[in-house]
Amino acid sequence: MVQMEVRLPPEMEADDLKARERARSQELQRDGSWVHLWRVAGRYANVSVFDVGSPDELHELLSSLPLFPYIDAHVTALARHPSKLDQPTEEERRLMSERANQLISDILRRVHEAIVENEVTYEEYQAVKQWFIDVGEAGEWPLFGDVYIEHVVEKNAFGDRAGSQGTILGPFHLPDAPVLEAPYELPRRPDEQGDRTVVTGRVTDTDGNPLAGANLDVWQADASGAYSGFMPGPPEGNLRGQVRTRDDGRYEFRTVIPGPYTIPLDGPTGRLTAAADWSPWRPSHIHLIVSAEGHEPLVTQLFIDTSDYLHDDVASAVKDELIVHPEPTGKGDELGFSYDFVLAPIHAPVPVG
Numbered sequence: 001m002v003q004m005e006v007r008l009p010p011e012m013e014a015d016d017l018k019a020r021e022r023a024r025s026q027e028l029q030r031d032g033s034w035v036h037l038w039r040v041a042g043r044y045a046n047v048s049v050f051d052v053g054s055p056d057e058l059h060e061l062l063s064s065l066p067l068f069p070y071i072d073a074h075v076t077a078l079a080r081h082p083s084k085l086d087q088p089t090e091e092e093r094r095l096m097s098e099r100a101n102q103l104i105s106d107i108l109r110r111v112h113e114a115i116v117e118n119e120v121t122y123e124e125y126q127a128v129k130q131w132f133i134d135v136g137e138a139g140e141w142p143l144f145g146d147v148y149i150e151h152v153v154e155k156n157a158f159g160d161r162a163g164s165q166g167t168i169l170g171p172f173h174l175p176d177a178p179v180l181e182a183p184y185e186l187p188r189r190p191d192e193q194g195d196r197t198v199v200t201g202r203v204t205d206t207d208g209n210p211l212a213g214a215n216l217d218v219w220q221a222d223a224s225g226a227y228s229g230f231m232p233g234p235p236e237g238n239l240r241g242q243v244r245t246r247d248d249g250r251y252e253f254r255t256v257i258p259g260p261y262t263i264p265l266d267g268p269t270g271r272l273t274a275a276a277d278w279s280p281w282r283p284s285h286i287h288l289i290v291s292a293e294g295h296e297p298l299v300t301q302l303f304i305d306t307s308d309y310l311h312d313d314v315a316s317a318v319k320d321e322l323i324v325h326p327e328p329t330g331k332g333d334e335l336g337f338s339y340d341f342v343l344a345p346i347h348a349p350v351p352v353g
């Protein structure tokens with residue numbers, strides 16, 4: 001457990017530093033090493049639980065935080081308590097290791113086959129090992145996974161689910177975006193570039209009943225393809241927000257048409273992409289998580305029909321059902337498109353025994 005107090009010099013301009021801190025902290029939360037994070041009410045401080053193998057590893061992790069030079073950290077080592085009730089049972093432990101054995105053996109067997117079939121040399125093996133190290137050091141495992149692996153997990157897990165199609169979450173979601181007030185408009189700069197557009201539609205259950213008060217957590221790149229909180233340019237919170245449906249299940253929000261973007265080209269994921277001569281581009285899209293009580297949350301993206309790269313998305317996340325067609329609304333230069341979301345009922349747990 002680490003208690004962290006942040007002491008920034010009062011005159012310091014720290015927006016960029018805070019954005020990088022947030023991105024790094026979420027990366028560590030996603031990779032499972034930052035297990036819990038609580039804000040200390042009324043202070044610029046937090047209490048966090050990290051899952052690390054050694055004090056050295058913890059130090060390395062803390063010193064990778066952009067705010068590290070300004071953090072007073074107090075560390076308390078915690079161990080699992082034998083009386084804690086939610087420890088896995090013997091049976092659960094056995095099932096988990098059977099699953100791990102099955103999955104790891106299968107993946108390794110296929111890697112071994114690829115090595116033999118492609119006559120991989122020792123030099124290539126050493127280059128791959130260095131690339132693994134580089135991906136870890138650059139903190140790009142979430143990026144690599146979301147770009148090259150997640151689409152298969154998503155299709156496999158949710159392809160047959162009732163309701164609207166989902167697609168990958170990707171690495172640029174930030175939880176706790178502000179709940180906006182109607183009439184909804186994603187926060188943007190006064191001089192925000194990009195075509196103004198209004199997005200409308202309904203959220204219903206699979207029987208067509210409207211879902212009132214459903215939440216749409218929306219995030220997108222700006223017209224130049226940059227995400228706030230991750231890339232230089234847009235201020236914190238730009239083009240991110242939560243929108244609610246009305247009593248009739250309808251929603252409406254205003255935003256701008258996002259631009260296409262590449263995955264970062266200068267890191268190891270970009271180098272792998274260039275080495276294989278693949279396109280690093282993602283087409284223009286708006287991300288959403290649509291949720292309502294009693295229903296499975298829908299993680300999805302809406303793709304702009306006029307965008308380049310719809311057919312060679314580096315993340316393989318485009319589905320025909322998710323392509324939208326903005327048209328002029330007749331109100332000045334404004335474009336508009338509509339999309340109805342259908343949410344599946346929450347998956348009931350299968351009774352055991």
Ligand SMILES: [Fe+2]
Pocket residue numbers: 170172221282285287
């Ligand atoms: Fe995206």
